[in-house]
Amino acid sequence: MPASADRKVEALRVLFVTYPWLSHYYPMVPLAWAFRAAGHEVRIAGAPGLVDPILESGMHAVPVGTDFESAQVIQKNRLSESYTENDDRNVRITDHESLDPTGRALVRKLSAVAFTIAEAMVDDLVAFARSWKPELIVYDGVTYAGAVAAAVLGVPCASFHWGDPMIYRLENIDLGTEPSPEFERLFARYGVEPRDEPDWWLDTCPPSMCLDTQVSRTSLRFVPYNGTTSIPDWLDIEPGRPRVCVTWGLSTARTSGPESVRTVRDIVESLAGRDVEIVLAVAKTEAAQLADLEAQWPRIRVLTSFPLHVLLPGCTTVVHHSGGATALAAVTAGANQLAISARPLPMLLGDRIAATGIGRHLLHRDADAEAITRELDELFGDPAYHKATEHLGDEMRAQPSPAEVATRLAEAV
Numbered sequence: 001m002p003a004s005a006d007r008k009v010e011a012l013r014v015l016f017v018t019y020p021w022l023s024h025y026y027p028m029v030p031l032a033w034a035f036r037a038a039g040h041e042v043r044i045a046g047a048p049g050l051v052d053p054i055l056e057s058g059m060h061a062v063p064v065g066t067d068f069e070s071a072q073v074i075q076k077n078r079l080s081e082s083y084t085e086n087d088d089r090n091v092r093i094t095d096h097e098s099l100d101p102t103g104r105a106l107v108r109k110l111s112a113v114a115f116t117i118a119e120a121m122v123d124d125l126v127a128f129a130r131s132w133k134p135e136l137i138v139y140d141g142v143t144y145a146g147a148v149a150a151a152v153l154g155v156p157c158a159s160f161h162w163g164d165p166m167i168y169r170l171e172n173i174d175l176g177t178e179p180s181p182e183f184e185r186l187f188a189r190y191g192v193e194p195r196d197e198p199d200w201w202l203d204t205c206p207p208s209m210c211l212d213t214q215v216s217r218t219s220l221r222f223v224p225y226n227g228t229t230s231i232p233d234w235l236d237i238e239p240g241r242p243r244v245c246v247t248w249g250l251s252t253a254r255t256s257g258p259e260s261v262r263t264v265r266d267i268v269e270s271l272a273g274r275d276v277e278i279v280l281a282v283a284k285t286e287a288a289q290l291a292d293l294e295a296q297w298p299r300i301r302v303l304t305s306f307p308l309h310v311l312l313p314g315c316t317t318v319v320h321h322s323g324g325a326t327a328l329a330a331v332t333a334g335a336n337q338l339a340i341s342a343r344p345l346p347m348l349l350g351d352r353i354a355a356t357g358i359g360r361h362l363l364h365r366d367a368d369a370e371a372i373t374r375e376l377d378e379l380f381g382d383p384a385y386h387k388a389t390e391h392l393g394d395e396m397r398a399q400p401s402p403a404e405v406a407t408r409l410a411e412a413v
Contacts, residue, residue: 009038009407009410009411011039011040011041012035012040012041012134012135012136012410012413013040013041013043013132013133013134013135013136014032014035014040014041014042014043014134014135014136014137014138015042015043015045015062015129015132015134015136015137015138015146015149016028016031016032016042016043016044016045016059016137016138016139017044017045017046017125017137017138017139017140017143017145017146017149018044018045018046018050018139018140018143019046019117019140019142019143020046020047020049020050020067020068020117022050022053022227023323023325024140024142024143024162025044025046025050025053025054025140026057026225026226026227026325027160027162027163027204027222027225027325028138028140028160028162029057029059029225030223030225030402031138031160031202031220031402031405031406032044032057032059032138033058033402034401034402034403034405034406035406035410036058036059037403038403038406038407038410040406040410042059042060043059043060043061043062043128043132043134044057044059044060044061044062045062045063045064045121045125045128045146046061046062046063046064047063047064047065047066047067047068047121048063048065048066048067049067050063051063053227056227056228057225057227057228062128063124064121064124064125064128064145065117065120065121065122065123065124065125065145066120066121068116068117068120093106093107093166093168093175093344093345093348094166094211094348095175096174096175096176096177099174099175103344104174106344107170107174107175108174110168110170111170111171111180111182112182114142114143114144114170114171115144115180115182115183115186117143117145118143118144118145118148118186119186121143121145122145122148122149122186122189125145125146125148125149126145126148126149126152126190129149129152129153130152130153133153134153134155135155135156135413136155136156136157136158136409136410136413137149137150137153137155137156137157137158138157138158138160138202139157139158139159139160139198140159140160140162141159141160141161141162141167141168142168142170144171144183144186145186147159147171147195147196147198148186148187148190148192148195150195150198151187151190151192151193151194151195152190152192156199156200156412156413157195157198157199157200158198158199158200158201158202158218158409159198159200159201159202160202161201161202161203161204161205162204162222162324162325163204163205163222163323163324163325163327163328163349164205164324164345164348164349165205165209165210165211165348165349165352166210166211166213166348167201167203167213167215167217168345171183171196172196179194179196183196199412200218200409201215201216201217201218202217202218202220202405203217203218203219203220204220204221204222204328204399205222205324205328206222206328206331206392206395206396206399207219207395207399208356208392208395209352209353209356209392211348211352218405218408219399219400220399220400220402220405221396221397221399221400221401221402222325222328222329222332222396222399223332223401223402224308224309224312224325224328224329224332224333225307225309226307226308226309226310226325226329227305227307228307229306229307229310231310234301235310235311235314236314239277239314241275241276241277241299242275242276242277242316242317242380243276243277243279243314243315243316244271244276244277244278244279244315244316244317244318244319245279245281245308245311245312245315245317245318245319245320245335246264246267246268246271246278246279246280246281246318246319246320247280247281247282247308247318247319247320247321247326248263248264248282248283248286248320248321261286261290263340263364263367264280264282264286264290265290265293266367266368266369266372267319267340267372268280268293268297268300269369270369270372270373270376271319271376272297272300274376274380276299276317277299277301278297278299278300278301279300279301279303279311279315280293280300280301280302280303281303281306281308281311282302282303282304283304283305284304284305290302308326308329309329309332309333312329312330312332312333312335313333313334315330315333315335316335316336316386317335317336317337317338317379317380318330318333318335318336318337318338319337319338319340319372319376320337320338320339320340321339321340321341321342321346322339322340322341322342322346322347322349322350322353322361323346323349324349327339327349327353328396330358330359330389331358331389331392331393331396332393332396334386334389334390334393335389336358336359336379336385336386336388336389337353337358337359337360337379337389338359338360338361338362338372338375338376338379339353339354339359339360339361339362340361340362340363340364340367340372341361341362341363341364342364347363350362350363356388356392357384357385357388358385358388358389358392359379359385359389360375360378360379360385362375
């Protein structure tokens with residue numbers, strides 16, 4: 001999609017459709033900004049509970065469907081049981097052929113969650129789309145209501161993926177090539193044919209971290225965004241020692257429960273004896289349980305729901321839950337990483353973090369204080385990890401910017 005310098009592109013109406021988790025919405029924001037800055041009209045459709053964060057990001061919000069308490073959806077589909085089973089067996093979900101019966105059961109439960117969310121929002125979304133008449137729909141990769149709306153209106157669409165090394169086809173049976181009945185029913189209720197291929201697969205994962213997927217990706221530079229904040233005085237002051245961020249992610253905290261707090265405490269214990277400044281960036285539910293650490297250790301700060309893209313540029317190392325957006329934000333900031341994965345999909349990302357040399361990967365089941373200490377010794381002791389991070393950062397910066405991709409998509413439409 002080469003851009004034409006002499007071609008004038010008329011303003012489009014662009015509808016973004018997000019999953020009801022902030023970890024899915026935030027990576028889409030820079031592309032939405034790019035469309036808006038280019039003069040296009042932009043709307044963000046999401047669950048009512050996301051309206052405030054959408055407005056805070058500077059976008060217009062369209063509430064669709066109902067709010068889901070993620071823990072209830074996970075419990076209903078018995079996902080936590082599958083996470084435990086797969087963690088014990090160290091299963092990596094990569095493709096249809098690699099799935100054993102336990103892996104297939106997990107994929108079906110993940111698909112069930114995606115279809116539950118799509119069913120809840122699709123009627124409101126289609127009604128709004130028919131009224132507003134967008135000319136392009138960009139939807140989160142597992143928010144299939146967006147694909148339905150594009151099929152109903154007959155407009156181009158893009159599937160947005162935000163950091164995982166695989167593009168997961170949860171709309172197909174067991175990651176295969178045959179669309180699932182639940183996916184087909186979403187389209188059948190409007191009398192349109194299933195649309196299992198978007199016009200573009202937008203992928204923010206840098207190429208050297210990606211695993212082979214039978215789709216043609218449109219590369220898009222990852223630009224970190226996690227909300228807004230006032231800047232504390234100490235943040236821009238050189239700490240005089242390496243600053244280490246420890247963060248555990250909202251989604252992982254929801255699925256791990258009390259285990260997430262235990263893991264963070266083990267990480268702090270492994271760091272406390274080192275000449276480093278420790279910053280815990282955690283959710284509100286965890287902050288209260290970790291507040292005592294600030295009094296116990298003089299070089300620890302606890303930040304609640306603090307934007308990582310503001311914090312990480314001053315950090316040399318990030319210890320995290322192996323989340324895609326967190327990993328790419330760390331690369332952007334030039335920080336090496338220790339990823340501790342508790343679920344099969346983050347396990348795969350953790351493997352890629354280790355394979356590209358930008359950090360270390362530890363399975364959550366093995367992540368006691370002693371094991372974490374060993375991994376940190378390796379990470380702090382070898383400058384090769386920072387060199388690999390610099391190299392991957394250069395690769396990310398070479399990817400097309402959100403502004404470039406917005407221009408190309410607008411011209412193609």
